Amino acid sequence: MAAGGPGSKTYSFKVVLLGEGCVGKTSLVLRYCENKFNDKHITTLQASFLTKKLNITGKRVNLAIWDTAGQERFHALGPIYYRDSNGAILVYDITDEDSFQKVKNWVKELRKMLGNEISLCIVGNKIDLEKERHVSVEEAEGYADSVGAKHYHTSAKLNKGIEELFLDLCKRMMETAQAEERLRGNGASTAAPGRRGVQIIDDEPRAATAAGGCCSSG
Amino acid sequence: MLCFCPTLIHCLFFACSVEGEVSGVYLQYPLVGGPCESENVSKRISAQERVTLTHPIWLLLSVTEQEATRILLQQPVGVFLVRRSSALQKKVLSLRVDNTPGSPIIHYPLEESLFNVVLERAMHKCVLKPLHGSVYAALHKFQVSSGVWQRLQENLAIAKSKQPGELGADTVRSPDLHAIKRIRLKLRSMCKMYSPERKIKVLLHVCKLIYTDMQNRSGRSFGADDFLPMLTYVLAQCDMPQLDTEVQYMMELLDPSLLHGEGGYYLTSACGAMSLIKNFQEDQAACVLSSATRSTLHQWHQRRTIQRNLPSVDDFQNFLRVALQEADSGCTAKTLQVHPNNTTEEVSRLCAHKFHVTDPENYALFLITDDCSQQLAPDTYPQWIKAEFQSRPHPKAFYFVYRRLPNPNGCKPSQSHNSSCTED
Numbered sequence: 001m002a003a004g005g006p007g008s009k010t011y012s013f014k015v016v017l018l019g020e021g022c023v024g025k026t027s028l029v030l031r032y033c034e035n036k037f038n039d040k041h042i043t044t045l046q047a048s049f050l051t052k053k054l055n056i057t058g059k060r061v062n063l064a065i066w067d068t069a070g071q072e073r074f075h076a077l078g079p080i081y082y083r084d085s086n087g088a089i090l091v092y093d094i095t096d097e098d099s100f101q102k103v104k105n106w107v108k109e110l111r112k113m114l115g116n117e118i119s120l121c122i123v124g125n126k127i128d129l130e131k132e133r134h135v136s137v138e139e140a141e142g143y144a145d146s147v148g149a150k151h152y153h154t155s156a157k158l159n160k161g162i163e164e165l166f167l168d169l170c171k172r173m174m175e176t177a178q179a180e181e182r183l184r185g186n187g188a189s190t191a192a193p194g195r196r197g198v199q200i201i202d203d204e205p206r207a208a209t210a211a212g213g214c215c216s217s218g
Numbered sequence: 219m220l221c222f223c224p225t226l227i228h229c230l231f232f233a234c235s236v237e238g239e240v241s242g243v244y245l246q247y248p249l250v251g252g253p254c255e256s257e258n259v260s261k262r263i264s265a266q267e268r269v270t271l272t273h274p275i276w277l278l279l280s281v282t283e284q285e286a287t288r289i290l291l292q293q294p295v296g297v298f299l300v301r302r303s304s305a306l307q308k309k310v311l312s313l314r315v316d317n318t319p320g321s322p323i324i325h326y327p328l329e330e331s332l333f334n335v336v337l338e339r340a341m342h343k344c345v346l347k348p349l350h351g352s353v354y355a356a357l358h359k360f361q362v363s364s365g366v367w368q369r370l371q372e373n374l375a376i377a378k379s380k381q382p383g384e385l386g387a388d389t390v391r392s393p394d395l396h397a398i399k400r401i402r403l404k405l406r407s408m409c410k411m412y413s414p415e416r417k418i419k420v421l422l423h424v425c426k427l428i429y430t431d432m433q434n435r436s437g438r439s440f441g442a443d444d445f446l447p448m449l450t451y452v453l454a455q456c457d458m459p460q461l462d463t464e465v466q467y468m469m470e471l472l473d474p475s476l477l478h479g480e481g482g483y484y485l486t487s488a489c490g491a492m493s494l495i496k497n498f499q500e501d502q503a504a505c506v507l508s509s510a511t512r513s514t515l516h517q518w519h520q521r522r523t524i525q526r527n528l529p530s531v532d533d534f535q536n537f538l539r540v541a542l543q544e545a546d547s548g549c550t551a552k553t554l555q556v557h558p559n560n561t562t563e564e565v566s567r568l569c570a571h572k573f574h575v576t577d578p579e580n581y582a583l584f585l586i587t588d589d590c591s592q593q594l595a596p597d598t599y600p601q602w603i604k605a606e607f608q609s610r611p612h613p614k615a616f617y618f619v620y621r622r623l624p625n626p627n628g629c630k631p632s633q634s635h636n637s638s639c640t641e642d
Contacts, residue, residue: 014478017442026441046429047441049483060307066483067442071386074446077490084478 010060013173016082018106019091020099021070024125027156028091029065032166054170061170070102078106079113086173087119089165092140094124094153095132100140107147119172120149121165128155276300279309287323290314303327335415338473342413346471350412357463364536364557366496370459373498377454385454385494386447391435393428393452401427402456409460414471417464418481425484428452442487450491462496465489538565538600540583542573543621556601563596569620584619593623 017025026047033050047067054061068074068081082088090106092099103122110118122144124135137153144151150168154161263271281289281301290297290312298313309328316322346353361367377385382392393401401424408420428448432440453461465488476482538556541549552572556565562583570578583594585603594600600618607616 012478021443026439026443029441030439046445047439048445048487049480051480064478064480064483066486069442069446071443071447073386074490074494077446077493080486080490080493 010062011174011177012062012064013086013170013177014064014066014084015087015089015169015173016066016068016085017089017091018068018078018082018103019070019089019123020093020096020102023070023091023093023096023099024156025067025070025089025091028089028123028125028154028162029067031156031159032162033065052166054167056167056170056174059174061174063166063170078109082110082114082118085114085118086176087121087169089121089123089169090149091123091125092135093126094135094140095126095129097134100124100135104143107149111147116148117176119169119176120144120147121152121169122149123152123154123165125154125156127153127160128157283310283312283325286312286325290323300328335473339413339415342415342471346414347412353467354463357466358460360536361463365559366462367459370462370496374454374457374459374495377450377495377498378457380451380454382448382451385451387451388432388444388448391432391444392448393431397427397431398452398455401452402458405456405458405461405464409458409464414468415473415476415481417468418472418476418485421468421488422481422484424452425449425487446487446490449487450494453488453491454495461488462492465492536601538604538618540565540569540618540620542569542575543619545622549619558599558601558605560599560601561596562594562598562600565600566596566620573620575620580622581620582623584621586617586619587614591619 017029019025029050030047033047033052049067050065052063052065054063066081066085068078088106088110090103092103107120107122110120122140124137124140141151150172152161152165152168154165156162276299278286278299279302281299283301283303286299286301289299291314293314295314295316298311300309300311302308303310303325306327311326311328313324313326314322315324358367361370382389404420404424404427408417408424411417411420425445429440429445432444432448465485468485469489472481472485477485536555536557537553539551539553541551543549550573554565554568554572556568560568566578566581566583569575569583570581575581583600585592585594594603604616604618607614
């Protein structure tokens with residue numbers, strides 16, 4: 001997760017963007033990354049995958065933002081996109097009650113699959129259309145509270161609330177990462193990051209005894 | 219590949235410069251003095267050892283740029299040192315080069331995380347290149363025997379006959395036949411490569427072609443809502459079932475650190491697109507499929523995630539661990555090859571054979587968890603049950619046990635587990 005030499009820690013976070021089609025996910029992230037693309041990337045001008053570099057309280061953060069297709073028929077593909085995410089931004093349209101319902105479904109699924117390690121942001125977009133609001137502020141914020149998520153209001157059109165949303169999310173993800181580091185035993189790389197490959201272990205005795213113990217109790 | 223360099227200080231790091239940053243450092247022969255001064259020296263000590271042992275000489279982290287320049291100016295061409303730049307927060311390799319045309323010293327900021335990439339590439343060349351063909355044949359054989367290949371071909375034919383709109387893509391912006399042909403050619407060349415990184419580059423290029431085509435027709439930027447359906451349409455039009463194997467190959471072999479980047483994103487999209495094509499007809503059975511997809515994914519995720527525990531043998535697909543429980547001799551477990559479409563009846567037969575049971579009619583397969591033991595109905599699918607268990611967020615311990623029926627006539631097989639596979 002975190003790479004870099006001693007004293008110059010760089011955090012790399014993956015953030016997945018979820019929400020029904022037409023809620024403005026793409027405009028939101030385009031707004032955020034506007035004119036600040038990392039020009040090394042091939043698909044620079046596209047909004048499906050974007051990166052952003054930040055500096056938060058002296059720590060460098062690399063964000064990779066993964067957009068997902070919001071149409072119902074692509075719902076089943078969710079897990080391949082959100083796996084290994086540090087944060088999720090769940091966007092709904094404040095004028096569309098249904099899109100808020102979809103967010104609730106995503107929250108349920110994410111909590112079930114990824115537990116509490118992932119930082120969730122629920123985002124009511126299109127606040128420039130306040131007059132047509134169909135999802136009440138109290139309801140949305142209350143819901144976010146109840147599931148351990150943070151709620152934000154944004155307008156991609158007016159470029160409102162977006163900077164704050166991402167900054168806040170980054171801070172939360174950093175806290176989670178730092179807590180994890182502390183848990184792992186501060187500094188000493190006990191987890192051996194980057195270790196990979198397949199270790200074949202002969203598990204004959206272990207499985208046999210486990211099954212045996214279980215059989216005898218049953 | 220790493221080459222030997224004979225002299226201790228005159229190691230020349232040949233730096234590959236990409237957009238001003240060093241993306242890889244290779245050891246090469248020095249420019250002067252011939253390949254090896256002494257064969258013996260290079261045999262006794264490896265290039266890596268050589269560099270490691272000499273690091274007090276060249277690793278001068280506290281040296282500033284001015285000092286480095288002063289030191290190197292007095293040295294012959296090819297001598298380098300490594301220092302830390304506080305401005306860049308990176309190590310910098312300063313190298314004495316020829317005076318002409320520019321400065322006699324070049325400073326390369328080092329992309330430290332890329333050292334692994336060089337090693338990875340070398341490993342791919344040594345290991346993957348000769349094995350590439352066999353790995354492919356094995357993956358293909360596996361797909362054929364599990365029935366996936368057949369299903370893929372059928373569904374691909376159907377998906378190919380669909381208009382962009384029917385796949386959720388924008389008809390106006392979809393690439394024409396000429397563009398599809400171009401993409402197909404690129405993908406064909408991708409299939410011939412052994413290196414997952416190079417394959418990814420081709421895939422990114424294909425994605426870029428699709429984007430460019432979409433953009434030329436509308437002039438705006440696209441997110442996944444537009445891109446994924448279009449990619450699905452294009453891949454269906456390309457009519458290359460082998461892409462499914464390609465995606466698997468890359469998903470399994472790409473460096474995990476790259477899975478988070480742009481390559482990882484578009485590989486994920488390609489994987490999603492192929493999965494949509496593969497299951498095109500079975501939309502109605504989405505629940506079952508997504509449960510199967512989820513379990514495959516879960517297993518893949520466990521195998522491929524950095525900083526997690528290494529997978530155990532049980533995690534691999536198509537293996538099922540079954541214990542034989544005998545009243546007198548306790549438990550013996552065996553790992554059996556069981557396909558997802560094998561029924562409990564078939565697995566029981568296999569168990570009878572593997573465990574040398576002479577009276578199989580008195581034995582049955584049971585699923586045992588902490589709190590219950592259930593006989594599995596003959597028409598259930600053990601791999602699906604296992605998949606269901608493993609795809610749960612907090613998997614409980616469970617075991618498949620082949621054992622003697624307590625009372626051959628009094629026990630009713632339970633149907634409940636196949637239905638639980640289709641839940642949610």
